[in-house]
Amino acid sequence: MSGLRDIIVQLFRFVIYAAVHVLLISRLVLFDLGWCFLYLGFLLFLPLRTPIVVQLLLSFAMGLTMDIFYDTGGLHAAAAVLLGFLRPWVLRLLTPRDGYDSGDTVNVHQMGWQWFTVYLLLLVVLHHTAFFVLELGSFRHFGTTLGKILVSALFTSVALLIIQLLFFPVRRGRN
Template sequence: MIYVGVYVLLVHRLVLFDLGWCFLYLGFLLFLPINTPIVMQLLLSFAMGLTIDIFYDTGGLHAAAAVGLGFVRPWVLRLLTPRDGYDSVDTVNVHQMGWQWFSVYLTLLVLLHHATFFLLELGSFRHLGLTGAKMLVSALFTSLTLLIVQLLFSPVRRGRQ
């Protein structure tokens, strides 16, 4: 609810050069605990995307892109599994997982979400250059914002045992 509230009341108005939008609500989906079941991820993704769609009358664009993110997230987590595996208490946290892991995770998933969202919004491949610029600038804007959120609000690294 906090992510939706902050996004709806404040962040959706932040636009960089008519190219970059910050989809802060993705933080809710990206920072779910690592061991969240896929069905729960998909349901939460759909609910979050549909809530944003209802506020902005976007006809399911946010829901479709968010469900795509929820579907791909377990594969990205498997791809990035540390040598020792994840602990049952691990969360997606820059302090706990490290800068390299977190930046790859964030970049992959935000770019996949934004590609889905902006290509669905476009509906064709006519203005692919402008759409590509929107994807990249928005992904950079969203990723930097979510990194700042992580640094400000996530607990500092605990020692692994």
Template sequence: MRGVGTIIVQLLRFALYVGVHVLFVSKLVLFDLGWCFFYLGFLLFLPISTPIVLQLVLSFVLGWSIDIFYDTGGVHAAAAVLLGYLRPWVLRLLTPRDGYDASDSVNIHQMGWQWFTVYLSLLVVLHHAIFFLLELGSFRVLGLTLGKIVVSTLFTSLTLLIIQLLFFPTKRSKR
């Protein structure tokens, strides 16, 4: 029964992240330079033990769902799939000396500020770089694109950090 419960919880999380992004967060823009990609929280905060194939499928479905709402022709899907592909590599790169527990999740309270900041910053900047470069389609206005990447990375990272601090448990779950 635990497997079915986990699937239902993840489906609800998926709907919540997409719904909040589409209905509220997508309207927030900083000086026509910074956008918050709130929906990335779903992918970034998946359990560490999530299989890579499932991460890639979820990444595509998430990105495609956002593309449908904004008619962006697959740009969100491509960037989300890249994030889903790179996430296990970054987790491997940041593996603690004792390794991860089977029940570990991406949680600032369990992993610590330094680990979480590096994890979040690295994956968000890579996602935003590919997103804005694909959206632009060339290197003509590279300065503006780099500005969008930096400001959007800060905006998204700060938003997801606040979500972690407010809504994720401070104690390790006992299974």
């Protein structure tokens, strides 16, 4: 029964992240240079034990949902699938010496600030690089694109960190 419960929880999270992004966050723009891609939180905060095929399918579904609402022709889907593909590699790269526990989640309180910051910034910058380079279609305006990547990555990372601090539980000691 816990498997069905996990699926329902993830579907609820999918809808919440997509709805909040589409209805509220998409209107926020910093200096006409930075956008917040809050929907990435759904993909970044999936349980560690999520199989890669499921991650890729969820990444595609979330990206396609954003593409439908913003008429971006697959940009969000492509960048989100890249993020879903790279996430297990980054998790392997950042594996603690003792490994992950079966109950571990991507949680700043559980994994620590240093681990979480490296994980978040690395994946968000990779996603944003793919998204903005695909959006431009060339390297002609590389300075502007680099500015968009950096400001948007910082904006998105701070927003996702706030989400972590507000809505993810503090784990009281390890078993």
